[in-house]
Amino acid sequence: MADLQAAAAAKNLLQLLNNKNALHTFKIELMCIVDSNNKGMYVSRNMKGGLMLPNCRLLHLAKKVFGWWYLRQYR
Secondary structure, eight states: HHHHHHHHHHHHHHHHHHTTOOOOOOOOEEEEEEESOOOOOEEEETTTEEEOOOHHHHHHHHHHHHHHHHHGGGG
16 A cells, blocks of 8 residues: 555645645555465455455465565566
8 A cells, every 4th residue: 555655645746846736645445465374364445345365375375476476576
């Protein structure tokens, strides 16, 4: 969520520097896999409600793959 907040803040700063109204926001949401080293639990939350799936090994592996895929843009 920090990257969404940062993008909205940067857009708002540019708007303010151009003497315009800062109206950019971000959608509040949470999607994560809570990892316990050998299993993972999926948790999601948005304005409409939430979902939590039980622990399973597949989610642990999914978190490792997603972490590699997402962070490769910063390496």
